[in-house]
Amino acid sequence: MVNDSNVVVVKNLKKYFLLKIPWLESFSLKEKPSVKAVDGLSFSIKKGEALGLVGESGSGKTTVGRSIIRLIEPTNGEIVINDEDIMSLKKEKLRKARRNFQIIFQDPIASLNPYMSIGKSVMHPLEIHDIGNRKQRKEMVLELFEKVNLIPAEGFFNRYPKQLSGGQRQRVVIARAIITNPKFIVSDEATAMLDVSVRSQVLKLMIKIKEEYNLAFLFITHDLASAKYICEKIAVMYLGKIVEIADKTELFDHPLHPYTRILMGAIPIPDPTLKREKIIPAGEIPSPTNMPSGCRFRTRCPYAKKECGDIDMSLMEIEKGHLSACPFIR
Numbered sequence: 183m184v185n186d187s188n189v190v191v192v193k194n195l196k197k198y199f200l201l202k203i204p205w206l207e208s209f210s211l212k213e214k215p216s217v218k219a220v221d222g223l224s225f226s227i228k229k230g231e232a233l234g235l236v237g238e239s240g241s242g243k244t245t246v247g248r249s250i251i252r253l254i255e256p257t258n259g260e261i262v263i264n265d266e267d268i269m270s271l272k273k274e275k276l277r278k279a280r281r282n283f284q285i286i287f288q289d290p291i292a293s294l295n296p297y298m299s300i301g302k303s304v305m306h307p308l309e310i311h312d313i314g315n316r317k318q319r320k321e322m323v324l325e326l327f328e329k330v331n332l333i334p335a336e337g338f339f340n341r342y343p344k345q346l347s348g349g350q351r352q353r354v355v356i357a358r359a360i361i362t363n364p365k366f367i368v369s370d371e372a373t374a375m376l377d378v379s380v381r382s383q384v385l386k387l388m389i390k391i392k393e394e395y396n397l398a399f400l401f402i403t404h405d406l407a408s409a410k411y412i413c414e415k416i417a418v419m420y421l422g423k424i425v426e427i428a429d430k431t432e433l434f435d436h437p438l439h440p441y442t443r444i445l446m447g448a449i450p451i452p453d454p455t456l457k458r459e460k461i462i463p464a465g466e467i468p469s470p471t472n473m474p475s476g477c478r479f480r481t482r483c484p485y486a487k488k489e490c491g492d493i494d495m496s497l498m499e500i501e502k503g504h505l506s507a508c509p510f511i512r
């Protein structure tokens with residue numbers, strides 16, 4: 183159940199990656215060249231709520247996910263998770279705070295130590311955060327294995343990652359992410375590498391975990407259909423900025439931003455007799471080191487006008503709770 187209290191509040195998050203240029207050249211430049219991977223993002227996530235972050239490759243989704251839990255250092259911004267000001271935390275306090283937020287990556291093979299049994303891998307965060315004694319830790323892992331459907335749990339405990347299927351490995355990673363009883367989970371394309379049939383099972387597991395632990399979830403994906411399945415709210419990202427954000431149903435029923443409409447055109451329609459407006463995106467995503475002036479989407483936008491070169495891309499509330507960065511479509 184979505185609860186009114188915010189677990190995650192992010193304001194004006196920026197992450198600029200500085201580009202390496204020859205030392206002499208740097209003197210003649212006013213501003214050091216950078217990739218503005220994330221350029222002023224604000225959003226919040228409530229208890230029990232999943233926010234989907236969708237957008238094309240290179241739009242900055244992973245950089246958002248990693249920055250808000252400080253796996254990479256943000257350039258700027260405010261981040262509050264579980265009432266803690268994450269940006270102000272020094273090394274040891276940040277380490278302690280990490281039990282409250284975890285990340286699940288796309289590739290479970292890369293996330294798991296191949297030389298450690300999966301039981302020990304899942305137990306590891308308990309050791310790091312000094313939770314329980316040896317016997318209790320093992321019991322907690324076995325209980326969680328049951329919950330994520332790695333059954334019989336005892337039989338799985340001593341297995342190694344290579345002895346599991348892709349779906350089972352992702353279940354292990356999910357178990358490891360929730361063993362410290364966190365308040366917030368980032369999932370970065372966690373189901374992208376799985377077969378379609380396994381994908382829906384893992385998505386179902388994520389929903390179950392979210393409900394049971396009343397978790398706030400940031401669900402990063404390039405696949406709008408998965409976001410539709412799992413999330414209550416969806417934010418659409420383009421070149422470092424959110425261009426539209428709304429409740430899922432509202433977003434799918436009334437997409438406002440031209441970019442959202444294009445992304446939706448990429449979703450297969452279950453009923454082929456239904457017709458839908460389908461716009462093909464024109465051209466490539468521009469380089470984030472050389473952004474178009476004004477609206478960043480204008481170079482590919484089928485509705486672009488002359489004035490789009492002058493407008494900024496700030497979100498405006500068009501309907502209650504439905505924000506879009508395009509002033510021309512309502």
Ligand SMILES: Nc1ncnc2c1ncn2[C@@H]1O[C@H](COP(=O)(O)OP(=O)(O)OP(=O)(O)O)[C@@H](O)[C@H]1O
Pocket residue numbers: 199217218219237238239240241242243244245246404470
């Ligand atoms: N360490 C880095 N140094 C320089 N540029 C980076 C770095 N990491 C990411 N970028 C750039 O930041 C931009 C956003 O990258 P990011 O990985 O966040 O996108 P994404 O939306 O997750 O893409 P994908 O869907 O392919 O995973 C890209 O232009 C990328 O090249």
Ligand SMILES: [Mg+2]
Pocket residue numbers: 243244245
């Ligand atoms: Mg990514």
